[in-house]
Amino acid sequence: MAEEESANRGHAHVNAVYLKLGPLAGVVKEALLSSWELACEGAGLTGARLVVEEVPILVYCPRCGESRPLPSMQWFACPECGQPVSEVLQGRELQVTALEIQE
Numbered sequence: 001m002a003e004e005e006s007a008n009r010g011h012a013h014v015n016a017v018y019l020k021l022g023p024l025a026g027v028v029k030e031a032l033l034s035s036w037e038l039a040c041e042g043a044g045l046t047g048a049r050l051v052v053e054e055v056p057i058l059v060y061c062p063r064c065g066e067s068r069p070l071p072s073m074q075w076f077a078c079p080e081c082g083q084p085v086s087e088v089l090q091g092r093e094l095q096v097t098a099l100e101i102q103e
Ligand SMILES: [Zn+2]
Pocket: 061, 062, 063, 064, 065, 078, 079, 080, 081, 082, 083
């Protein structure tokens, strides 16, 4: 996406890419960062920084009627009342939220 955006703007230089990463995205932050430089070179984004914002898992508890942070990925239950929860509101993100572009 960053590559496209850069191309759209007449190959403006991308300084930084801001990414939201949830624990359920299936991507490890360290792996992402270590492959970043290589990916940048291939995409014409050499020198761009990758800023990863890790977001916590939020689930919806039907018993409390509230969204709750999930303390552990091994235990999908409400931390307040112990009700098993299945509705994940947040935590699957692998999403570019912003680009810092040098005009
Ligand atoms: Zn609850």
